[in-house]
Amino acid sequence: QQQVKQSPQSLIVQKGGISIINCAYENTAFDYFPWYQQFPGKGPALLIAIRPDVSEKKEGRFTISFNKSAKQFSLHIMDSQPGDSATYFCAARRSTGNQFYFGTGTSLTVIP
């Protein structure tokens, strides 16, 4: 059973546009929600993360929006650039465990 559901599977955005990727979870024991960016042939790199006690976190062009009651969180990439073209994974982790649960991934393509 997929613990974290991610959509869309793929996304094409014009340069300068906003990219939005959504994730949803069921387990209310999750308390840490990171987003990873992965380029082909490379390992995932932590992009930004949020805890459920805040509704939004912003780092540069990347923003996480978190809706605890809906059990959803999303990644917004403002002013998307061709260099942002990569696969993005959301994830979640319980406070009492070491295991991270990953979404299925979103392939983002930013066209010039």
Place this chain on the structure above:
Amino acid sequence: DTEVTQTPKHLVMGMTNKKSLKCEQHMGHRAMYWYKQKAKKPPELMFVYSYEKLSINESVPSRFSPECPNSSLLNLHLHALQPEDSALYLCASSLRGGFSNEQFFGPGTRLTVL
């Protein structure tokens, strides 16, 4: 030092070979992970070591054998693999407990089984 290193970067092996993958971190992290990743799929958890003890084994076939010699090193011993085991093998580490839950990934070892 906020880096997880993995060697080798690429590995080609036959089904009768024995090889090992190596992972190293010097961030003082006490949880270390092995993941398997197929193309266009999320990382799939294989093993978790916590304080050098195996804490999670996700029903991985015995042809994969993990080892954690010390808090900085993690090995994955491979024997009698199948072609379907070809994948990117990722090592990761995180600080167990404490304030930071960040998980850092290494660059991966691209494994091809012939």
